[in-house]
Amino acid sequence: MTENGEQPLILVADDDPDILSLVAFRLERSGYDVVTASDGEEALRLAVERTPDLAVLDVMMPKMTGYDVTRGVRSNEATRRMPVILLTARVQEADVARGFEAGADDYLKKPFSPQELRARIQAALGRR
Numbered sequence: 001m002t003e004n005g006e007q008p009l010i011l012v013a014d015d016d017p018d019i020l021s022l023v024a025f026r027l028e029r030s031g032y033d034v035v036t037a038s039d040g041e042e043a044l045r046l047a048v049e050r051t052p053d054l055a056v057l058d059v060m061m062p063k064m065t066g067y068d069v070t071r072g073v074r075s076n077e078a079t080r081r082m083p084v085i086l087l088t089a090r091v092q093e094a095d096v097a098r099g100f101e102a103g104a105d106d107y108l109k110k111p112f113s114p115q116e117l118r119a120r121i122q123a124a125l126g127r128r
Contacts, residue, residue: 008053008125009033013043013069014087015061019110023056023087026114027121040064044072047079054124056117059088059099067102074103083124087112 010032014020017038024034035050037043041063047055055073057066064072066086073079085106086099099107106120 007031007033009035009050010121011035011037011043011046011050011052011055011057013037013040013055013061013066014058015039016058019058019087022114023117026118030118032121040066040069044069047073047082048076051078052082054083054085054121056085056087056121059086059090059095066104067098070099070102070104085117085120085124087117 010027012020012023012027012034015038020036020038024036027034035046035052037046040061043057044064057069059066070084073082073084083105084103085108086104087108087110088095089110091109096107105124108117108120
């Protein structure tokens with residue numbers, strides 16, 4: 001629950017419709033409100049418009065990468081403290097470092113378990 005008693009709002013962005021719907025479904029079943037985006041540009045717009053409590057972003061998306069969206073979130077006063085978890089199949093050390101340099105709070109490799117994602121979201125929200 002947020003300070004005002006509402007369920008936390010999670011932004012989920014992924015260009016793969018199957019992953020997007022699976023993550024959104026799992027998070028909704030876990031009691032979160034979810035807003036979705038299928039590309040980076042839409043994700044950044046929704047982050048600024050809706051100011052979610054946390055964002056789960058795919059790294060490789062059309063229009064803007066997850067790295068670019070993270071940098072955009074960090075540069076906006078309203079969203080700069082929002083936790084960001086990056087999802088990606090890119091697991092080279094340099095890719096992980098790039099995610100943290102962009103401002104990500106956590107990095108989750110695909111394929112991932114829904115339980116691990118939920119645990120990382122709970123941990124990130126608990127640090128706010």
